[in-house]
Amino acid sequence: MARITAGVGSSHVPLLGVAADTGKDADSYFGPIFEGYEWTRAWEREEKPDVVILVYNDHASAFDMKIIPTFAIGCGERYMPADEGWGPRAVPPVLGHPDLAWHIAQSLILDEFDMTIINEMEVDHGLTVPLTMMFGKPEAWPAKVIPLAVNVVTYPPPSGNRCWALGEAIARAVASFPEDLNVQIWGTGGMSHQLQSPRAGLINREWDNRFIDSLIGEGQEARQISHIEYLRETGTEGIEMVMWLVMRGALGARTRALHRHYHVPCSNTAIGHLVLLPDNGEQPGTDDDRALATT
Structure with missing residues (x-):
């Protein structure tokens, strides 16, 4: 059967795509950011996921004020960059x-999640930047991708608890798919940032790192963080971090961290990155004895 083998959390700052596309990813400003992803790119080459469920938010490329789905899943065959x-x-x-996408959509809807099904759409930096950060610059992306868009742009966004529960439901859906597939789930967006008003440029290093810490191990306190706390502590755009909770919810009761990276600044935000494995309590053997890499 299909299985979720790992979770990845990452910022999806559009400037990272610009840096990669213009050959600035190794300069003095962007170099330290991209270096924090080198471990993950090497790891992904070894892991060879068949499918990535990529949780992101659209930035008025596929959706606008005419339609605002809280959760939307892409079930199409091909998505072009916006x-x-x-x-x-x-x-x-x-x-x-x-x-797999239609199977997940059916399972989620029967599990009482009201999903919007999208068969045609373009995908913006929220989805393509994480692919670049984890896979580099290949001629073709090495994994199939199921886009899962979450509304964190227009009030009201879903609660962290609902996002975590969605991840749990996605895990059940994947486990019931009969084909043998290595599936990863990525939660993107964040970290703390605000793009407008007198608090524009807000970065809260301490809160960001506490949030990353909370996704490791068996604690579930992150699912109870309120909208007002995200707004107060991380700025108006920090709510994007609820998308990391979809990823965390899909990994089960306990997780183990393989790699984390946090860097300030990138444009007017911080860069956060985390690689997690589901932890079933068994001691890692020779084939899975991988220590935490931190930058």
Whole structure:
């Protein structure tokens, strides 16, 4: 059967895509950011996931004020990079996995999650930047991708608890799919940042790192963080971190961290990155004896 083998959390700052596309990813400003992902890129080459369920938010590329789905799942075969005002990124098309996506959609809806099903859409930096950070610059993305969009742009966004529960339901859906697939789930967005008003440029290092800490092990306190705490402590755009909770919820009761990276600044925000494994309590053997790498 299919199985979720790992979870990845990452910021999806659009400037990272610009840096990668213009060859600035090794300069003095961007180099330390991209270096924090080198471990993950090497790890992904070894892991070879068949499918990535990529939890992200659309930035008025596929959705606008005419339609605001709280949760939307892409069930199509192909997604092209969106033009966000300066032309589409010159990255490969994103290939979907319709069979698994439709299975997950059906399972989630029967599990009482009201999903919006999308068969055609363009995908913006919220989805393509994480692919670049984890896979580099290949001629074709090495994994199929199931986009899962969460509304964190227009009030009201879903609660952290609902996002965590969605992750749990996704795990049940994947486990019931009969094909043998290595599936990863990525939660993207964040960390603390605010793009407007007198608090523009807000970065809360201490809160960001406590949030990352809370996703490791068996604690579930992160699912109870209120909207007002995200707003107060992490700025108006810090609510994107609820998408990391979809990833964490899909990994089961306990997790083990393999890698984490936190860097300030990138544009007017911080970069956060985390690689987690489900931890069933067994002692790791020779084939899985991987220590935490931290930058």
